[in-house]
Amino acid sequence: MHSSGGRTSLSAALAEVRAVYRDLAARPIERNCELRTQCCHFKLTGKTPYLTRGEALLAARAWKATGRKALPSRDDGACPMLDPQTSRCLIYEDRPFGCRTHFCAAAGGPYARREVIDLIRRLEQIDEQLGGDGPRALPAAISSIL
Numbered sequence: 001m002h003s004s005g006g007r008t009s010l011s012a013a014l015a016e017v018r019a020v021y022r023d024l025a026a027r028p029i030e031r032n033c034e035l036r037t038q039c040c041h042f043k044l045t046g047k048t049p050y051l052t053r054g055e056a057l058l059a060a061r062a063w064k065a066t067g068r069k070a071l072p073s074r075d076d077g078a079c080p081m082l083d084p085q086t087s088r089c090l091i092y093e094d095r096p097f098g099c100r101t102h103f104c105a106a107a108g109g110p111y112a113r114r115e116v117i118d119l120i121r122r123l124e125q126i127d128e129q130l131g132g133d134g135p136r137a138l139p140a141a142i143s144s145i146l
């Protein structure tokens with residue numbers, strides 16, 4: 001990653017987040033996602049994805065690129081970035097790490113931490129370089145940037 005005067009440039013940091021996502025996709029960990037989107041219903045799963053700062057910046061940028069501004073508030077406990085009409089993720093290409101590693105039981109269950117711990121460490125390192133203070137729950141992590 002490039003840095004000047006001790007500060008990591010934002011574009012280099014976001015490129016590194018994307019590199020982590022690419023490396024994750026290249027892992028031979030088999031899952032069979034049928035796009036049931038259960039995992040995007042936090043109230044149902046009891047789990048909200050936590051985002052490091054680089055992930056949140058990338059997701060917020062993707063959200064803005066859809067022409068939207070603030071995250072909508074939903075009373076059904078689903079992710080604010082899940083399209084209520086189509087039930088599709090509105091930022092799929094830039095969805096956070098947790099969305100790429102948490103699968104429902106029908107799809108084979110979540111990845112084991114040990115399978116991806118090196119990638120988590122890289123995201124934590126980017127978080128630190130960007131002045132983040134560790135992972136935050138998805139709605140708060142993204143709203144604080146928008």
Ligand code: SF4
Nearest residue numbers: 040079081082089099
């Ligand atoms: S960001 Fe996308 S994939 Fe992740 S929980 Fe929200 S809608 Fe689902």
